[in-house]
Amino acid sequence: MTRALRAVLLGGAGGACIAVAGSPIELVALAFLGPALLMLAIDDREITPRVALLAGASCGFVCNAITTSWIVPLLEEYAAFPLVAGIAVGALMWIGQALPFAVAAWLAAPLIARGIAGWIALPITLTIAGSIAPMLFPWRLGVSQMPGVTFVQLAELGGPPLIDLALALGSCAAMHALRRRDARVAIVAALVIATPYAYGAWRIDAIQAQREAAPSLRVGVVQPNLGVREKHDPFLRDAHLRLHRDMTRELEAQGVELVLWPESSYPSYLPHDPGRDVRAIGRILTDGVRGPILFGALTEAPGRRYNSVIGLAREGRVTGIYDKVNLLAFGEYVPLWDFLPPLQRVVRRGFTHGVAEGVVPIAGARVGVLNCYEDLLVEHARLTAARGPSFLANFTNDAWFGDTSAPHLHHMLARLRAVETRRDLVRAVNTGISGLVLATGEDAGRTAPFVRTSFVAEVRLLDGAPTPWVRFGDLVTPALLGVYLAMALARRRGAPR
Numbered sequence: 001m002t003r004a005l006r007a008v009l010l011g012g013a014g015g016a017c018i019a020v021a022g023s024p025i026e027l028v029a030l031a032f033l034g035p036a037l038l039m040l041a042i043d044d045r046e047i048t049p050r051v052a053l054l055a056g057a058s059c060g061f062v063c064n065a066i067t068t069s070w071i072v073p074l075l076e077e078y079a080a081f082p083l084v085a086g087i088a089v090g091a092l093m094w095i096g097q098a099l100p101f102a103v104a105a106w107l108a109a110p111l112i113a114r115g116i117a118g119w120i121a122l123p124i125t126l127t128i129a130g131s132i133a134p135m136l137f138p139w140r141l142g143v144s145q146m147p148g149v150t151f152v153q154l155a156e157l158g159g160p161p162l163i164d165l166a167l168a169l170g171s172c173a174a175m176h177a178l179r180r181r182d183a184r185v186a187i188v189a190a191l192v193i194a195t196p197y198a199y200g201a202w203r204i205d206a207i208q209a210q211r212e213a214a215p216s217l218r219v220g221v222v223q224p225n226l227g228v229r230e231k232h233d234p235f236l237r238d239a240h241l242r243l244h245r246d247m248t249r250e251l252e253a254q255g256v257e258l259v260l261w262p263e264s265s266y267p268s269y270l271p272h273d274p275g276r277d278v279r280a281i282g283r284i285l286t287d288g289v290r291g292p293i294l295f296g297a298l299t300e301a302p303g304r305r306y307n308s309v310i311g312l313a314r315e316g317r318v319t320g321i322y323d324k325v326n327l328l329a330f331g332e333y334v335p336l337w338d339f340l341p342p343l344q345r346v347v348r349r350g351f352t353h354g355v356a357e358g359v360v361p362i363a364g365a366r367v368g369v370l371n372c373y374e375d376l377l378v379e380h381a382r383l384t385a386a387r388g389p390s391f392l393a394n395f396t397n398d399a400w401f402g403d404t405s406a407p408h409l410h411h412m413l414a415r416l417r418a419v420e421t422r423r424d425l426v427r428a429v430n431t432g433i434s435g436l437v438l439a440t441g442e443d444a445g446r447t448a449p450f451v452r453t454s455f456v457a458e459v460r461l462l463d464g465a466p467t468p469w470v471r472f473g474d475l476v477t478p479a480l481l482g483v484y485l486a487m488a489l490a491r492r493r494g495a496p497r
Helices: 003-021 028-042 049-067 071-078 083-097 099-113 118-132 141-148 150-180 183-213 234-252 278-284 372-376 378-385 406-421 468-472 476-492
Strands: 216-223 258-260 293-301 304-312 318-323 358-362 365-371 391-396 425-429 435-437 443-446 453-460
Touching: 003 028, 003 049, 003 099, 003 141, 028 049, 028 099, 028 118, 028 141, 028 150, 049 083, 049 099, 071 083, 099 118, 099 476, 118 150, 118 476, 141 150, 141 406, 150 183, 150 378, 150 406, 150 468, 150 476, 216 234, 216 425, 234 258, 234 278, 234 453, 293 365, 293 391, 304 358, 304 365, 365 372, 365 378, 365 406, 372 378, 372 391, 372 406, 378 391, 378 406, 378 468, 391 406, 406 425, 406 435, 406 468, 435 453, 443 453
Parallel strands: 216 258, 258 293, 365 391, 391 425
Antiparallel strands: 216 453, 293 304, 304 318, 318 358, 358 365, 425 435, 435 443
């Protein structure tokens, strides 16, 4: 077997281990084998950066082919792609998603060639590349530990980069210690792996105590389970609105103080200043529905359309409106539309971006709104948390993904936002998975996907100081970039090993 083939196979095996650690499979411990196998693939001075790039690309490709395999049935169902074409387009996406692992291995190879141990070089470059390489679906190494909860409590200190670093360093150091029978590195590996678990166990107990002492709010969540085509059928709009009202009335009979409807749940456009639309507001607070309600709606102003979340008080007053800031290119807006007049004659602009992160006051709480996939965007959630919400709420429609692993993966990734910000997170998802995620990252309750249901969440209104991550952002990646450059320059100048 050639050195290059061995590297590619080891990298692919590492990617598979990382993938199956996450939802819905959740073989969490296998994630610690992933970086170690990638290190084995490139931890050789004879490995060129090109071969290392291939090994990293193999790791990332296999990982994403498993975790985002749902792209193929999505293209078949909604883009009418034949299976072969769906797989081909999926493969392009998986190649793009593999970029962080490929870049990490490529950056580590020159350091290894100059004598820096792979167990030091690769964790640094994996963390850096995970932060700077663009991804459509933001899957990171450390998030594979989310199902286990304890390890990821470090996220309040350094966010996803710190979890990546701890997992990769512990994994690679342990593999190096086993291969070389190096007792000193074995001690390092043990400390690196044990510290997050010890810290996590302590912090979970502390956060649980804080939650118990905080005031609570009974929040009802509606999961109407409306299919994509069904949801956009204009002849069913009245029936869909009645369904939401009926489910809301049942929740209010259970004593809830606030009800959440998912993304774009109001079945027709509202004026962007919905306070003027008395008729539309009346169609919500009727048939025994009291409110308050926080609901997703598409809104419009002259020449503009928005994907919004609106707060509606009991007396019908609009308490606040949040417009989605991070729109999906080509799905929700057309890039460069304003600058290309020929394009304007062919397609509509789509939605307009909101201007800032949003907190909507309602039911005596300040709700940090994350609309659609904004609960996957680390920096957006951090800036939202910096506005001092009592809890976070996500409004989503995942019906496009069908009954695949995508809703499970989305929910797993979103849970980390609760740990980073130390706020409870409520998810209202049209087809599921909806649920209540505690400020510890634990699921207090979650729905099954593709069922019509509702539930009551006992949300705690937390008002503690911002976490270090919320206050300072990513300090880990710049620090590691400095370390990487120092090592690269030092080896180039012939520094002693």
